[in-house]
Amino acid sequence: MVVSLLLAIPAAAGLWLVTGGRALPLAAARLLSATAVGLTLVLSLAAAVSRQGIDRPWLPDLGVRFSFGVDGIAVPLVLLTAAIGALVVAHAWVEVPEGGTPATFLGCLLLVEAGALATFTARDAILFFVAFELVLVPMWVLISRYGDRHDDQARADAGHRFVLYTAFGSTLMLVGILALVTFTGTSDLRELAAGAGAALPPDRQLLVAALLVTGLAVKVPVFPVHTWLPPAHTIAPTAGSVLLAAVLLKMGTYGLVRLPVATVPDGFARLSPVLAVLGVVGIVWGALVCLVERDLKRLIAYSSVAHMGFVVLALAAGTETGLQAALFANIAHGVVSALLFVLVGGLKQRWGTVDLSVARPALRETSPRLGFVLVLGLAASLGLPGLAGFWGELLAVYAAWAPADNRPRALFVGCAVVAAVGAALAAAYALRVARRVWVGDVPEPEAGTTRDTRGVEAVVLTTLALGVVVLGVLPGPLLAVTADAVARIGGAR
Amino acid sequence: MNPWPVVLLPALASLAGLLLGRDRRLSRAVAVAAAALTLLLTLVAWAVQGEEPVRGAGPSIRTGELSVPLDVVSNPSLAAVAFIVALVALAVQVYTVWYLVDDDRYPVFAATVSLFTSSMLLVVHSGDLVLTVIGWEVMGWCSFLLIGHWSRRHSARRAAHKAFLVTRLADIGFLLGVIGLAAGARTTDLGEVVESWGRPGADDTLRALFLTLIVIGVLGKSAQLPFQDWLADAMEGPTPASALIHAATMVAAGTVVLAALFPLLAESPGARWVLGISVSLTMVLAAALAFAQSDLKRLLAWSTVSQVGVMLSALAAAPIEAGPDAGLFHLWSHAVFKALLFLALGWAAVIAGGTAAYALRGSAAAAPLLRVSLLFGLLSLAGVPLVVGGLSKEHVVAVAWEGAVHGGPGLVVLVALLTTAALTGAYCTRAYLLLTAHVRPQRSSPRLPPAVQGVLSGLVLLSVLGGLVLLTDAFAVGEFSLTWVVITTLAVLVGVLVALRGGFDRDPAEVLVPRFIPLADRGLGADAAYRRLVAEPVLALARLVSFLDTEVVDAYVRGTAVATRVAGRAGARAHRGERPGSAVGLVLAALVLLGLAGVLAWS
């Protein structure tokens, strides 16, 4: 019941806002969506505590059940999604981009949230796929309608890239799921995880794993299929970027954990060297691009590529620690990137562009609060201990250093070394941003050039900053929540 | 006593300081009071500390196979180090109140200092490799903030940037070493790691490799060769920050970490050689550079590099049974006199309006306390017998001699130590001569608040009497032979005499090595070398990658789009005529082709 409501409330509110309530004035739409996300947040907490699920037939012909529920792996993501959903709706008090009615905008946000929640709670592989696709259209609308108004061509291009890339990936994933379902005869993720691919011969496991991994890699995104991310992030409105980074990318890694890792572990093991190498290349690649990228939003997008590289590396290691690291880094990246995107979106709103090559007064002088949050986010992004980014990346490097027994040890150790180098590069680009924006190139402030944050924006930023700090200082609870489920999946295989 | 309160108190003070940021007086009170309370706590902890180590249980976290208990520990030497850290922190906080009285960002500075203190105390008390890493990295970040405090100055921004990046680069090694050790032991608990890797069956090569990696990290944080150059630039930070960084925290942290890992280090000749060679070269080179600096604050910076080399040399050379405490003791004494020197010099610089040698000439005459402070600080730095610096240096020499007897890098270290002693004597003499020169009538000195005067006096006292700490058995150092005392004293004397060759009124550096001064000011061009060898290649690579990303990786994507469009255009063109006949032709052609395909696929 809790889970049904959790999914139904944002979905229903979102649907109504994009259809019947499209012409609703901003205030009413905001109120409605705020109520919806508030309820969703409460329900997500209830779901996390009660761990109830629903399960009824959906497509009896295909053996697909309408089965939703949460477990240790899903709980953090569900909470994250609900929280980020609440924050992006709250952000509508700060900025509602042009391009359509505000109600449609808010409705799309709610629909993305609903789709993500459905993805994270789906307990059936086909259902997972359907939920996975749910977010596509609303997100596409957010990007291509409400995105950056400067360049229509770029906006359309970014939207198309996002949707086509993702559709490609998810269809490959669907093929993988169908193959899996054909080979095993069930699409219930719990059964599949319990069977762990034991019924499949090795080459079939490899085939299924390859399809699933390739498909999901697009969403994560893993190098070299990451090129949709920077334009999407750059163009999307702030709320869209936040959702994209904090929620949508997580669907990819979550899918990796749920599908290939849990259901065809041996096939995944055979692929994992490739995945590890790609993850590491992504870490270094993203970081290097960040060293010279001029657009701050793009820069953060590339840093996402680098951070997701850590997640992928940890997953590839195949140990329980690796899985834990991946799940932690996943959440941490969600919070940190959300923080950075809210911030940078705010800067873009204030400045018009976020081109790093434009000399600006120091943020710490003109708007100390904004500057403080920026520097906090950057510190978290470079993996500073005490902030969210640290644990996941440390454990990821550890996991790569000590991979599961059926992984090529030398290769993974090499990957760990490169990942550590990537962490140093992260410091370099984070400091680059800090030097350009935080301490500024025009140190003498001309008064009032950058409005400091206040009101709802400040609340949103503070909440996210608190999340960053809490995750960094107290990683224990989150790791404990995932521990049991991870042990059940048996990352050690 | 459980060390957690000692660690957490300054952290909480930092948080409170940030939250109260708007109210200057409140944040001042919080910062100073917390520092004082921390000092009190460490004192109590030290007092109640028995011989046995004390553990404080941490918030153990579950991460699959790896056990991460996050405990903290304390033992007599660590308690003593913690005390001196807290002492320096308090001195710095009190001093800062005066020094940054006009600074609009004082609250942030004070909070950062508190955080810095907390993380150093965490490293000191860490009983877990992860905690060490946490403290280690947070210190690096705090140093970035402190060095770049005056971010309106371009040089400060650059120095902060460089300091963080250089140390972070070295941290790659540190991180990998820690992870390697943890992976071998399946835990990050320091005691268990040491035990696990210290077992007879442990892999010697791997152990040496991991310790070498950690040593690389330590070399970076401690500004030893080849990472030496950032520390002198870091003088762009406010003087209290320099005092903190140099005296008891960041650069000395490596000594603490290696001391904790000493049982393993002692068994890893490879790592010891790396460490020994690096620190030997560094201490001599840095001392030489210090001598020729035209900026006295940078002179102190190079002297720190040199002295940290001395500390680390004790760890590199000491035989296993001697233990690491000689190094820790030197840390202790260095903290005292370096804090004294920096705070005094900061005062002098306020009087003189700059830190350049020519500006500071004769500034010590402004106040007797300043003169006394500088005198005792420099005496201690020079390693004159019986003051605290001399005492600790003798212990280092003693263990180096022991080590030299046992083999290992001891002999190299010993030679370097003696050379350094002479050079140190020389530059201390130079500094003193410059500061006390009789050149011009002094301007009236700004009034120093009594609290700061008290701090300086206390530090002077400690620099004279600090050696008495040995009576508390905090540091398990052995005897030192009179022979070596004589030899090192002679070496110092040689240095002093050489420096005095030009008489009392002239700058010895300009007399002895005039042409070396500009070179020394540039740190032998290390900065350019960093840029050319590391920064520029990395940036070139970054540009290449950025190019590849848009023009190659993405080109495939765009290529697909273009190919689709071209195919679409071709398809549309092929159907543009819309001739009825062609439709039929297609049908029949397809019939043949498909028929053949079907029939052939069958047979």
Next chain:
Amino acid sequence: MTDPVPVGVDAVILAPALLPALAAVLVLVGDALLPGRRRWPPLLGIAVLLVAAGAALATGLRPASEPLRTLCLPAPDGACLWTAGPATGTLQAGILLAGAAALALLHDAGGGPRDTTVTTTLLLAAATGGAGVAASRDIGAWLVTLELATVPLVALVALRGTRTAAHGALTLLVTSVTSFALLVLGSALWLTATGDAAFAADTVSAAWGDPERRTVLVLAVTVLLCGLGFKLSLVPFHAWTPQAYSTADIGTAAALATMSKVSAAAGLLVVASALTGTGPDAGRVSVVVGIVAAASMLLGNVVALRQDDATRLLAWSTVAQAGWVVLPVAALSASGIRASAAYVLVYALATMVAFAAVARVGPGPLARFRGLLRRDRLTGGALALALLVLAGLPPGVIGLVAKVVALGPAVDAGLWPLVVVAVVAVVLGVAVYLRWFALLLGEPAEDVPSEGRGGGSRAVLVLGTALLVLLSALPALLLDLLS
């Protein structure tokens, strides 16, 4: 044996085909008796088609184990020439409903041909053919009904009377007669190979055992596929599609795109069901079907990407979707046949809604649709949903489910090259439909006059959209009907 061989005729079971046939005759007779009345024939036609669809649907609701059979030969032969299981019944219902909808569009106020008697008769006849072909199990009825489903549409295209329509009709005609020749040739080869005038799995498997007859059978299937490919607009038999769609009036185009396609698919499925008797190594029939499916999906989407005219875009979309319809057939399994039926029904429903929307906005360049969602919420929303269903993107869940269902058998049979093409086709398809969808979302253009504001298109739009929404919420409804 001079007496006629008695076959049992059950008119109730035959109702889905019989009712429209009778109605067609009735319309002609009525027109002869009451000349000049233009209103009642379409209304009668729609009513009859709806009743017939109800009857067919009743068949679809029966369990699969007890299909309705009639026209049964006496024992020992015992073959039944009309066999309607759930899938057949649902397909028939789809055909008849599509016919009703096309009729409504055709006679919507403001457009369409004048002589309602003729058009209604023709459409009813085509619906009869479609309903008949779905249930036919013998070559004779199959051939006759297929042509019955085709010939009236050729005439309907020509009936518009414009110069371009004449050209389109000519193209359609030329292709149509050629394809008929091929169907005859294919049927002859089938008879030669199996010696059976019925599409039956047992005779197919007997023929399969003999290598020489097997070759003939493959050729027969190939030729039949070529003949049907024309009706389904499969590449390379598609060239008539854009011409005919764009030159015919919108109702006819809708009938061509939906009713005719479902009828052809039903005809194909009759053959494919017999081919499931080919046994385990039948996967190689897939080569022929697979090539056609892959070519359709790719070419259709690629060219559709460049179309700027709504009707032409829908025509090329038909080509692409036809590839999806035969994709599961390539697996030659029972589930593949069900999947194909499901897919073609979803396609037809969404396409019908799209045509209804086009009828309301007026055919022409895509730019006319700019900002439709704000100008006309009902039409815009319906078209948006239809496009998403065609693209297979939620909230058009049923489109997505149809794609899942269609891919399943192909994956099942291990047709990996085909699956890869399908993946590419999904991406291309999303690009095609989103291009249009994006226009709907845009700022409204300056006032574009709308035509076809009649009740017919509105009813089709509303009912079709309601059905799409219902199926998107409960996709099981459709899938259950088919099995």
Next chain:
Amino acid sequence: MIHLTGPYLLAAALVGLGAFGITVRRNAVLLLVGVELVLSGGLVLLVATQAAGGDRWAAGSVLPLFVITIAAAEVVVALAVILTAYRHRARIDLAEPSGEAP
């Protein structure tokens, strides 16, 4: 007694000729000639099957009758359409592009 080689060859030849005729003719009416040839090839094949005794329900005779009738119906519609096209365009050239550019 009869060999089936003859009918098969005849059928193949007629279909081949029909295919040639369909593709080579640009006159819409003459295209129908080709179609008739293909159809008669099919007829020969159907009847040959019956002659060999390999059919059920006299399909070899009945189906040709159906085919001939359907073809006649088609031809009627075809000629009507062709005549309409001729009335509009004064040409029935199949190789002529439509006047409307896509």
Next chain:
Amino acid sequence: MTALDTAFAATGLVAVVGGVLAVTTRHVVHAALWLVVALLGVAGSLLVLGAELVALVLVLVYVGAVVVLVLFALMLTRAPIGPDLEHRAGPWRTAGSAALGAAVAVLLGSVLLPLSGSAVERAGVTSTQVAGQIFGTWVWPFELLSLLLLVALVAALAVSRIPREAAP
């Protein structure tokens, strides 16, 4: 070679020759006339194969009705009496069509011939039997066929009656 074979060869030859000329002649009207010859040949072949009824219907319907219709259509579309130069196919097109036709013939022949085997007894079917089957087994398609014819008639009438440019 049996007698039937010989007879079949003769009629078949007529059919093929007629067919060849029907598709190659440049005289439009000749093409229709040659088609009559070919169809007569086919009818003869069918007769040899024992399908009298089919042969009869072929001659009646095709030769009697369809070809006459075709000829009328040719007249109505003002086909030239001499060689039709307007619709002449180019050499490439002719060559391509020839290749296509040959390919079709070869494909069919190569697939069918292995089936022919040795001589078989001709299985005759009487017209009565055929009639019985048509009104028995095949009654349903037969009825539909009548609908088809009706519809075709209506359609042809309607199409030929529509005024020029009836719709804008």
